């Protein structure tokens with residue numbers, strides 16, 4: 001049992017991967033004991049969200065529109081996510097910022113929309129390698145998060161989650177060392193504290209970027225790391241179970 005700090009959250013992000021049969025297999029193999037003492041979520045591609053209704057795993061989406069229902073081809077609204085009982089929704093993942101040119105202001109709008117609808121946003125931030133090499137990680141991450149804190153009153157951010165994901169560690173097998181990750185998480189918590197100390201103490205800050213069964217425990221053991229946003233390793237229930245075990 002993890003004794004430190006806040007309740008931990010392990011969230012899987014399947015990205016653009018998965019099939020209906022993988023969902024069935026995953027539901028069968030996922031160990032539901034984890035649901036009793038920690039937060040768990042699985043964010044499949046939106047076309048597979050309904051398939052998770054047969055299991056007990058809380059489900060999330062990977063993105064949402066900042067607009068209400070209407071003429072927005074290809075998008076999903078918060079009310080649609082609510083209709084499918086999504087508890088979480090990732091926003092501002094670096095792949096969306098890169099592939100779809102999403103700005104931090106748009107990410108903040110999406111997060112605001114989710115909070116208004118009662119869905120927990122998992123707000124991603126994180127720097128590319130060039131920024132780390134230039135020694136500007138804190139400034140970069142702060143600018144991404146400031147857009148959110150400028151847009152949403154702290155009184156409404158109680159249920160939001162932040163995920164720090166250094167881009168150079170995503171899908172590369174290169175993980176930030178526990179200390180490197182902890183340093184940025186501590187900075188993020190300090191940044192939140194500059195708005196509201198209580199919020200800083202309670203907000204879950206996840207680490208993402210090549211989290212695997214063999215490195216999860218050390219990462220989650222850091223004082224300011226409250227779990228993980230897991231990409232590749234969340235596609236196999238066996239590995240996802242092992243990562244949840246590290247947080248259990």
Ligand SMILES: O=C[C@H](O)COP(=O)(O)O
Pocket residue numbers: 013093165169170171172173208209210211229230231232233
């Ligand atoms: O959302 C998840 C992250 O991008 C991490 O992906 P990864 O675990 O495959 O490196």
